[in-house]
Amino acid sequence: ECLGKFGDILGKEVWDAINGVFDVLPLAAVIDDKILCLHGGIPSPTSCSGDFISTVNDIIVPLSDPENESPLAWEIMWNDPFSIDTNTVAQLPIGANGGFFNNTRRSTGNYFTCEALMTFLDKNNFSHVVRAHEVQQVGFKVCQIS
DSSP: OHHHHHOHHHHHHHHHHHHHHHTTSOSEEEETTTEEEESSOOOOTTTOOSOHHHHHHTSOSSOSOHHHHOHHHHHHHHOEEOOTTTSOGGGSOTTOBTTEEEOTTTTSSEEEOHHHHHHHHHHHTOSEEEEOSSOOSSSOOOOOOO
16 A cells, blocks of 8 residues: 555655554553553463563564564464354363463464453453454444453
């Protein structure tokens, strides 16, 4: 789209500038010490075994290749809640690692279960997670209420 609107030279410069901004944007924010806001989802215990905030703050900036430079950042951007609305219980693999398993819909990142979410919230003293990854056509969607 950048090339089509701005031509080959300026289009590439616009593309590079936009991606340069993404490389330095925060990966998460916390509201009132209780509500975690992020793009995708919570990380697996494998990617974040310690304190979430400290571990996120240790991610390198700029982060131009998150898939290879930070598994934690990649999961924050691409993990999704496992929802019975869009999946079937039969899709939940037996022995999911701590409530995390491969996200077959995206072919990257992981799904996480309600139990994994509750464990993450308790461990990090958060009450809610607000995520932006999946656009709702109207309003908002509440997931994983236990």
